[in-house]
Amino acid sequence: MRRRRRSRMWLIALIGVGLALLGWQYLRYRASLEVLPAGMTAAGMDVGGMTPEQAVESLKAALSQPVRLTYQDQALALTPESVAFRFDPEGTLTAIQEAVAWRETPEGFLAFLLQREPEPVAVEPVANFSPDRLDGFLNQVARQYDRPPQPPVPLPETLTFRDGLPGYELDHEASRVRVAAALLSAVDRQADLVIRTEDAPPLEMAQLQEMLEALLADFDGLPSIFVKDLQTGEELEINPDVAYAGMSILKIAVMVETYRALDQPPNVEETKLLTETMTLSGNFTANLLLRDVIGGGDAYQGVETLTLSMRYLGLVNTFMATPYDEEVVPPTIVTPANSRTDVNSRPDPYMQTTARDMGLLLEMIYQCSKGGGTLMVAYPGAFTPEECQQMLDMMADNRIGGLFEDGLPEGTRLAHKHGWISNTELTDFTIGDAGIVFTPGGDYVLVAFLSSPNWIEWDYANPLMADIATATYNYFNH
Missing domain, CATH: 1.20.5 (Single alpha-helices involved in coiled-coils or other helix-helix interfaces)
Structure with a gap:
């Protein structure tokens, strides 16, 4: 018991x-219900351990702060007031209380007793803003900071080109989503605006033309320039079809016609004549080639053959009326170029050409050296790539220490022929250079003529021609 x-x-x-x-x-347990559970967030803010009222006050303070935005490297600020942002504390308090109401149930007490960690609770604030005002803000940002791509800029002072600039455009839809998320976040109140980038435009012939025209702005005579990209075929033209004195530059045509007339590679004597003609600018040797090789013993037949051949090749503004240094009255030869009434360089009546004609003839030699092109099509079997390469090599041996040579980096290969003629009763003073430039950035044809009724000082003409060569080289090797 x-x-x-x-x-x-x-x-x-x-x-x-x-x-x-x-x-x-x-x-x-009842005491724990006074504060929010650990791990609970509201608008991304950790509110665990706070009372619901404290959480609401913390949210109110955080959501009133400006949103930091970036457009590329530009920092911007968006105040909530500017987009009519409204935070509803009562609604947010209710949302918080409803999110943890399960804790006051038997299941909640049991979870407390068993020390079961609750699943993290995330509550979104009850708030809103004006989409129209946000769009207005983004439109203002776009107006201020969007910019179209900018093309490269020629810099005549340095004969170089400044790189183009990429374009930037605000992506409104994607940026709106990011800014809205930042407005409703109590912790991550920053957003990188979404920017669409358009690549900077590449350097184009238009910028080179702008550069060359700037270089020629102070020249009071009549200039002509022809440039051709031998990779793409793209051309640049400044007065390309103005008739000019052919001068020694026409010895390029003499050389071409010599090779066409020969059935075999030039012998020692013919090679000597060609070399002196192209590297020493020998008028006498050029006349020997016109007479003995091209004309079959008659120099006048040689110039007629040369002229007809140039026309057959499409170079209709190029002719020789007489051999070099003849003082007879030349026959009148009419071409589209010397028939123009809008410009007149008073070209030499004895021999004429244009920048375009000489440029295209140089291109034909270059193409032939590669095994194709107009010379081989127009005159099947008359030229070999080896012969055309010999022509280029001869022109590359023409070293004069001026004109285009002065404007090219040391070691640059230039196959060219130059010439000048004094002003007389019949013709204006003319100076020119025509060649092919071989560069790491691509090979190209460059032809330039300068003419004036007045004497052109060498100290003026030579630097100008050199600058033309430098600017063109810098374009192709930018």
């Missing part, structure tokens, strides 16, 4: 202790 009473007392005591522990846990 006594033992049964003692067991009952132990049971009562145990139940009492259990109830006391349960009561103590319940008190702890």
Whole structure:
């Protein structure tokens, strides 16, 4: 009997202790309900351990801060007021309370007793803003910072080209999403605006033409320039079809016709005549080639053959009326170029050409050296690539220490022929250079003529021709 009473007392005591522990846990549980659970976030902010009211106040303070934006490297700020941002504290408080209401259920008490970590709770704030005002802000940003791509800029002072600039355009739709997210975030109040980038335009012939025209702006005579990219075929033209004195530049045509007339590679004597004609600018040797090789013993037949051949090749503004240094009255030869009434360089009536004609003839030699082109099509079997390469090599040996040579980097290969003629009663002073330039950035034809009724000082003409060569080289090797 006594033992049964003692067991009952132990049971009562145990139940009492259990109830006391349960009561103590319940008190702890009720106290825990006063604050939000660990890991809970609102608008991205950790509000665990705060009361709901404290969480709302913290959110209100955070959401009132400006949003930091970046457009490329430009920092901007967007104040919530500027887009009519409205935070609803009562609605947000209700949302927070509803998110943790499960804790006051038996299941919540059981989870507390079992010390089960609750799933993280994330609450979005109850807030809104004006989409129209946000769009207005983004439109203003676009007007201020968007820019179209900028083409490269020629710099005549240095004969170089400044790189073009890429274009930037705000992506409104994508940026709106990012800014809206930042407005509604209490912790990540920054956003990089989404910018569409358009590559900078490449350097084009138009910029080279602008450069060359700037270089020629102070020249009071009549200039002509022809440039051709031998890779792409793209051309640049400044007065390309003005008739000019042919001068020694026409010895390029003499050389071409010599090779066409020969059935075999030139012998030692013919090679000597060609070399002196092209590298020493020998008029006498050029006349010997016109007479003995091209004309079959008659120099006048030689110039007629040369003229007809140039026309057959499409170079209709190029002719020789007489051999070099003849003082007879030349026959009148009419061409499209010397028939123009809008410009007149008073070209030499004895021999004429244009920048375009000489440029195209040089291109034909270059193409022939590669095994194709107009010379081989027009005159099948008359030229070989080896012969055309010999022509280029001869012109590359023409070293005069001026004109285009002065404008090219040391070691640049230039196959060219130059010439000049004094002003007389019949012709204006004319100076010219015509060649092929071989460069790492591509090979190209460059022909330039300068003419004036007045004497052109060498100290003026030579630097100008050199600058033309430098600018063109820098374009192809930009």
